[in-house]
Amino acid sequence: MSATPVTTGTATTLPEVNMQGLREQIFANAMTLYPQLVRSSYQYNCTGIANAREIFEIVVTASAYDNPTYTYTAILVSGSALGRTMAAKGPASPSVTSALEGLLRTTCEALGWFTETLLGEMQHPEASDSGIVNFQMVEQGFHFAHVQRHMKP
Numbered sequence: 380m381s382a383t384p385v386t387t388g389t390a391t392t393l394p395e396v397n398m399q400g401l402r403e404q405i406f407a408n409a410m411t412l413y414p415q416l417v418r419s420s421y422q423y424n425c426t427g428i429a430n431a432r433e434i435f436e437i438v439v440t441a442s443a444y445d446n447p448t449y450t451y452t453a454i455l456v457s458g459s460a461l462g463r464t465m466a467a468k469g470p471a472s473p474s475v476t477s478a479l480e481g482l483l484r485t486t487c488e489a490l491g492w493f494t495e496t497l498l499g500e501m502q503h504p505e506a507s508d509s510g511i512v513n514f515q516m517v518e519q520g521f522h523f524a525h526v527q528r529h530m531k532p
Contacts, residue, residue: 401479406431408486409455411497413466416457435466437482439475451475453482 409431410417416434423429435457441449451474455467467489469481490497505514 396476396480398476398479401476401483402437405437405453405455405479405483405486406435408483408490409435409466412486412489412493413457414497416466436463437479439478442471448473451478453478455482455486 410429413434417423417429420429420434422433435455438454438456440452440454442452443449450471452471453469453475454465456463457466458464467482467485469478469483469485472478472481501511501513503513503515504511505517
């Protein structure tokens with residue numbers, strides 16, 4: 380997940396890592412990895428809409444031990460304020476950003492193990508040059524867009 384150099388003109392720069400984007404993707408992965416927590420959440424039971432921030436929090440710890448520099452660890456937790464449970468933990472890292480990247484890699488890897496178990500097999504798969512898409516969902520989107528374009532206001 381480390382930033383890949385980007386060449387712009389004559390200079391090569393590293394794109395800025397967006398910590399909020401890392402957090403959002405960790406939350407999205409967590410919502411898929413832990414469906415039992417989503418189903419038992421208050422907001423989901425009241426509205427049918429899940430809110431990752433009601434279910435999960437991401438905390439970052441720092442420790443120096445006998446070293447003058449800190450190492451940081453990002454941890455995904457769930458539960459009430461007085462009864463937190465660790466859901467996932469990334470590796471010790473030299474910065475907060477790299478700690479979040481590590482937690483994201485951890486949740487990505489877990490999703491890789493269980494994707495078909497959690498999401499089922501893809502129906503109507505169509506191979507592309509870089510992956511697979513659910514072709515029926517694409518077709519339905521085109522039909523919906525066509526119908527919407529031809530509706531009278």
